[in-house]
Amino acid sequence: MVNVREHIDLSTPVDRVFDFMDAPAHQAAVTPSLSESTLLERLPNGGARARYTYRILGLSFSGEVRATDYVPGERIVWSMTGDLQGTIRWYFESIDGGCRLTYAATYQVPGPRLLHPLAQPFIRRYNEREVHALLHNLETRVAS
Template identity: 50%
Template sequence: MSTVSETIHVPAPVDEVFGFLDDPDNHMAVTPSIANIDNVERLENGGKRLDHTFRMAGVPLDGELVQTVHEPDERMVFEMRGRLEGEIELQFEAEDGGTRLTYAATYEIPGNVLSAVAEPFARRYNERELRTTLENVQTHFELAD
């Protein structure tokens, strides 16, 4: 298992940033490697379950995301199931008139992808992916001002 984590300041209130990332369509808009999201279902805990296709180094990885934790304006946790397994956690904290957004992902790279992509490359790829996603969220709110 590998873990990557990054934090960024978003120039918008916590409730707006949480609301934006609570919409699966917005994840497609800000996460470069998400190629598809389908079959979104709302769960009793306020979270969602959905099917997705994620591309890692050009390899499509189909799977399911289940939001196991949905704490409005505080935290979201997603369990990744399928060819790419692990967990994604988003934390939201008020900071300097905006939001401190932390994105952490723990994942296991499937063997067929690992054979095509060396482990250090895959880690750097995921770090870049995570950083780009956070920067895209930040830019979305900067442009909304």
């Protein structure tokens, strides 16, 4: 398993950041390797189910995410299935009229189990760079 966690403090109010992040179509605009994020349906809990496609090193990975824990203005927890599997957690916290967004994720290392010890450090660094870029792209998109 690979874990990654990072946060960013934004001057934008929580509700605006939450609304932006709650729209699956916005995810591909801020996540560098995400080439597709399409809303499939809104769930009874208010969250979404969406189809994703990541393009990494010339390879394509696809599947679905489903909001399993959805509290407007507080958090969205995604269960990711398909070629990539894991849990993505977004936490929204109001700070001084702005928002602290924390991105925390746990991913299963794809590929043959025998190669996991070799792949895990690469995948961790890749994900850390990806999350860092996502948060700073988000900052540009939602800046007040």
